[in-house]
Amino acid sequence: MNIRQIIRQKRRQLSPNERDTAQQTIYQKIARHQAINTAKNIAIFLSFDGEVDTKPIIEYLWQQNKSVYLPIIHPFVSTHLLFLKYTSQTRLIKNKFGILEPELNVLNVLPNNQLDVIFTPLVAFDQRGYRIGMGGGFYDRLLANYQSKKILPIGLAFACQKVQHIDNKPWDVRLPEIIYA
Numbered sequence: 001m002n003i004r005q006i007i008r009q010k011r012r013q014l015s016p017n018e019r020d021t022a023q024q025t026i027y028q029k030i031a032r033h034q035a036i037n038t039a040k041n042i043a044i045f046l047s048f049d050g051e052v053d054t055k056p057i058i059e060y061l062w063q064q065n066k067s068v069y070l071p072i073i074h075p076f077v078s079t080h081l082l083f084l085k086y087t088s089q090t091r092l093i094k095n096k097f098g099i100l101e102p103e104l105n106v107l108n109v110l111p112n113n114q115l116d117v118i119f120t121p122l123v124a125f126d127q128r129g130y131r132i133g134m135g136g137g138f139y140d141r142l143l144a145n146y147q148s149k150k151i152l153p154i155g156l157a158f159a160c161q162k163v164q165h166i167d168n169k170p171w172d173v174r175l176p177e178i179i180y181a
């Protein structure tokens with residue numbers, strides 16, 4: 001098994017108790033986070049495969065009147081993500097990976113450079129902020145040069161996803177911040 005598979009399995013095997021406790025800590029960190037509280041457009045994701053459950057976070061962001069966006073695989077450029085507005089009215093459909101995503105409607109697309117915060121899914125991360133994702137390279141492409149767009153990427157993870165050292169590749173983007181517990 002490679003590191004991606006090992007950590008994905010570890011993440012799926014967290015007990016309901018461990019999961020709940022960590023989730024609460026993560027929620028508190030988000031609720032107290034200055035940059036999140038002042039952001040307007042926030043990208044997040046719908047959890048799968050044992051990822052940190054983003055539902056309570058999304059509910060919180062809606063309560064705070066944030067505009068919330070979800071990624072969809074670009075219909076023509078399948079290496080890229082598009083971000084669509086997500087409200088309680090949004091119809092969701094499963095993509096080819098089995099992840100729920102909003103139905104495509106160009107009216108709901110936000111140009112990526114208008115996102116203030118991008119909550120970033122990850123499989124494994126290290127102290128420096130390097131990450132291993134699901135292997136599609138979607139977030140590495142999305143976040144290349146994020147600094148020049150005043151976007152703040154924030155990783156979301158459980159502590160069990162932290163590893164000693166990620167053997168980073170030239171295209172890997174170092175996250176400035178990862179919220180984990």
Ligand SMILES: Nc1nc2c(c(=O)[nH]1)N(C=O)[C@@H](CNc1ccc(C(=O)N[C@@H](CCC(=O)O)C(=O)O)cc1)CN2
Pocket residue numbers: 045046047048051071081096097099121122133134135136137138139
């Ligand atoms: N919740 C969530 N949404 C997300 C991501 C994510 O990491 N988490 N992504 C982050 O990039 C994108 C989806 N990336 C993915 C890349 C690979 C696989 C995957 O399961 N690959 C299979 C085989 C592929 C296939 O079935 O065709 C595998 O590796 O076994 C899933 C999602 C966009 N949405």
Ligand SMILES: Nc1ncnc2c1ncn2[C@@H]1O[C@H](COP(=O)(O)OP(=O)(O)OP(=O)(O)O)[C@@H](O)[C@H]1O
Pocket residue numbers: 121122131132133134135136137138139140141144169171172
């Ligand atoms: N900025 C980029 N430009 C072009 N290709 C890229 C870029 N970033 C990643 N890739 C390509 O994407 C592929 C997958 O990269 P990698 O295995 O690092 O993905 P990942 O970080 O695990 O996935 P993700 O970012 O979707 O969570 C690599 O083969 C790489 O060539």
